[in-house]
Amino acid sequence: MMREQEIKKAIEKSTDGATVTVLKKGRILVTVPAAAAVSTLICLKAVGFEHLSAISCTDWLEQGELELVYHLWSYQDKVHLMLKTRLARENPQTVTAIPVFPHTQTYEREIHEMYGVHFEGNPRLTPFLLEHWEGPPPMRRDFQMRDYVKEKFGVEERIS
Amino acid sequence: MSGQTAFTLILPIAFGSAAVVYLSGKISAALRNFLAVFFAAVPLVLLTALYGYTGKIVYYDLSFLNQSLILRIDAFAWYFASAVALIDFLAIVFSLRYMEDKKQLDFYYFAMLLVNAGMLGIVLSGDLLSFFMFWEIMSWITYLLISYKGGKAVAAALKYMIMSIMGSCAMLLALGSLYSTCGTFDISGVAEGMSSATPGYRLFILLLMIFSFGIKNAIVPVHVWLPDAHSEAVSPFSAVLSGVLVRMGIYGFLLVMFVLVRWNAVLELRILGLLDFHLVFCWIGAITIVVPTFIALLQDDAKRLLAWHGIGQGGYMVLGIGLGTSMGIAGGVFHTLNHATYIALLFMVVGAVEYRTNGVRDLNELGGLAKKMPITFIGGLTGILGLIGVPLTNGFVSKWLIYKSLVMNERPLLAFAALIGTWGTILSVFKFLHHIFLGQLPQKYNNVKEAPFSMRFSIITLSLVIFLFGIFPGLPLTVISAMLDSFGIIPLNPTLFGVPSTLGELNTITILAAVLAMMVIGYAVFAWARKARRTDQFDSYGAGAYVPVNRYQYSVRFYERAYEVIGPYIRDRIDEFYIWFVEKAEGFFDTARKIYTGNVNSSTAYIVFLLAVLVILKMWGRF
């Protein structure tokens, strides 16, 4: 737990408004305001978190927020760090992490398509997995999936 | 017209026409084009009339040397002269449209006709002095024609010229030596004189001559001028250059080995008392086949690829001639004609493609043109079939003769070099055909049209010639047989469809019948099955995805997997060596130049120093 504590101190020192929790050995949770997310990533990369394995998104409908989780892994310390940040559901916007981790382009593209989060500075927020999608972002919880499905694939007369 | 008249007329017309065409260009372009085609056809017609004619005329007396300049014609001269006249005529017909928007056309046609005249002069000359004169006319005009386009072409032409001058010097040396030995320039006279010469002297003459002709024929260590020259020249001239001009070297080989020094004498020659001269010659041929053919695999420029094949095919001729059996020589000489037809055809095909696509000859940028240019495609296909030597094309018969004689003379390693050269040829010429004519048609070529009539005329004529000589090889082989007779070698006595059964099993008409019958049977079954629906080029398998426009083509690094293995071994090291040599030589001469300071004092000092050295040496001798 020594190393985790050192990391915690380092993050708290460099980032304002970050709450760092050491969950257990090898698992750290960091919560930051959306504006500070990228600067925290820079700081974390400097501490040794060289690998961003994924970005996930959760729709907290009741609280009116979307939560982005950056999963980072440090090879030298064998620590998994989750960097959480929250955005408003209405017109969610944040800054891209491409300058820090170039490969986040794909993750951001997917989250943009599925949740409608706009990543400022990502040059390639074009349609990705969905085939000519025109409805609202499908993974949001207020997306009325069954109505949509009924409308799009509705049962009609078939040729037998 | 009697044979004598026709023969007298050929060269004056050939040389005079060049001047007439040049002057007529000042009057009107149409007149010039007409006259160029007309005068290019005249030697062809005259030579047709001269079939089987043998004669000799003295056209100039060199009274101060007590010599006369002679023209002669026999089977040997006739054979090469008709090849020259045919290819040059077709190249000029091809030029009509190909060159239409180029500059300095008067000069171009002048030079083309003059080269033609020069080559006719070479093969018809009956003495070595006129041979040398015509040879130089041809070489210099070639220099002008290669550098016609300017830019990189000038460098290529310079490379050619330097090597050509080296060859000319060697030839001049040989001629001077021959004159002082035999006292005459007349070919038959020299041959008589050589019959009593020592083997060492014969070898000396042969080596000089072979060096000289080998540069023109581009045998491997002295081939480096050819790829640049061929790819930089305009396409119709490339056809002439690769088809017949370069093969003047083969004429020279034949002249020196079979006429001047008789073959019996050549067989006895040893280099350094160890190596059979004719076997060394064969091995040079074998190396000339294998190395350039595999270098051709790497080329992406259509004309450069063909140029390397031009070198490689020259190896077959050298191999056949060097072997010296009647079948081998017949194969080598026949291959010279065949090579002229299909390489000229292929250069014309590239020219037609260039003409229609605004000068694209990078293989990776072309594709799918068979749909737009079917006649040109057929020409290209016939050309590569001939180049590979697929049965029913003329290339097959000559290659078969060479292989057969190699195997029967128990030279399997030479035969192996020749055979594997063929397989290397298949790879690179299929790449040539595939990249230009097959595969996806890029959209930028959607409006490409078929080649114009004058180009199609040349292409179709040459395709027909290829199949004609492939199915009736007896036609040219009869002339070659007569030629062998005049060389004092057992003639081949060919049948119309191959060789007599005592010599080997070859009957082209049976092969033709078999293939045609099977084609008919195959096509009958094909037609019996349900008729096919024609589909678009974009309706192609793309793993369920939609075929991308302009990108669905496999052409770049076509034989990458083979390069990985053979790539390191098939670089053109000889050219690299020459470049290295030139660089080092420049450095050396630069150093040497520093001695000549231009200062009077230092010159005086050198002289004094030299005198001092001489004096010291003199005194040394006294003690």
Added chain:
Amino acid sequence: MDRADIAKTLKSPANWGQKYSLWAVYFCTGCGVIEIPPVITSRWDAERFGVLPMATPRQGNLFLITGYVSLKTMGAIIRTYDQMPDPKYVVGFGSCPVNGGMYWDSYNTIKHLDKYLPVDGWIAGCMPRPEAIFVAVVHLWQMIDKGMATGYQKYKENYEYYERNQREILPHLPKFAGEKTEAVGQTL
């Protein structure tokens, strides 16, 4: 082959060929394809029924829709089906092509395959066992014998219906070769 078959064979060799030489397009649409490797290899040996996997649609005449069909896959399936030469047979494999299966309310998976392509037979189950494929093949033989496996003809006759449905879910699908390919190329 029993004796009755010989007479039938001589009467219509074409039918005989179609029946005993079903070449399946090796197209993995979904999870169901995991059942195909055991079917074509040693354990179940589909080759004894004349069923062989083929690499390209031009060579195949049996199209197994193995599992759920997402919208993106649907485009590829339609294209592959169009490229197969007649006669061609489509067999829906698993529950998902029948009615969507466990993806019955998914926004990105088609529910009824036969709205978009004529299906000659279904294999129900999630997953069906490899043996089910052989049952389906034998059924298909019987249908071919009776002249009932006519999906490809139905597709031609009712092309407007199928095309309308296809356009409904895939409005941007280029139907014809070369059509709009560049537009698709940009978005892909």
Added chain:
Amino acid sequence: MVQQVISMIVLPVIALVIAVFFLGLSRKITARIHRRHGPPLYQPLIDVVKLLTQKENISHGTIFDLGIVLSVAGGLATILFIPAGGLHPLSSSGDFLVVLYLMLLSPLGLALAAGASENPNASIGVSRKFILALGYEVPFLLAALAVMVHFRTTSLVEIVSLQRESLLNWSVFTLPLPALATFLVLPAMLSIRPFDFAGAPQEVASGPLVELGGKYLAFAAIQGALHTYIVLAIFVDLYLGGGANILTFFLKMLAVFFIGVCINGVMPRFRVKQALIYLWKWPAIIAFAGLVIVMWTSR
């Protein structure tokens, strides 16, 4: 003369039957090696019938059509020049060198059809096929030259008749090294595993055959079968003494083919580069050694 005409008609038919039989046999043997039941022996016949009677055929143009016809015609024409048992209808008009070159016609036709199919997979397949051909031709030609030099003839009929005397006259005993080298490259010549990368279904969507369906695929299949026949017949003629009649000839071919299929059944697939290096290493060295020995002894 009459006999010759009869054999001219009979030989292609026999060759087709043998070729299609071999195709079925190879599938059966491979299945048994895999411990499968396998298709019936006549399965290739069903397949060809199906393909020929397909209700729709898709063409990519005239070159595509003619190329595929040429590939079969070339194969059938080549067969007439190869002595098979007592049948050698056209051997007097073409020797082994002619056969070597006639063998080019059918791959060339297929390559033209593949090029005309406007599909890069086909082009990749052709490129691989040609590279493979370049690979196996080196040892094959060396070995074939050894045979030709040993018997001092290029005629296949004479080569066969010179081996006829007794079992020990077979080249496989008199020229063991060239025979071994040719046998080592036989899988490459037949394009079976480990050298089947040219038409690999998994990598390049069956290569040159990618756009062939219906009658085109039937023709390609027949061409492949004929090619198998030609290669085996040449092997038997060169090294196993041909055959006194068509039956012994067939049995010898069968024996060679059986071994080839067994290799096919258990081998994985080479990469192109590996194949080239293999072919130019041991088979080429062995064939070269054989050739040198022949040159030495024939002096």
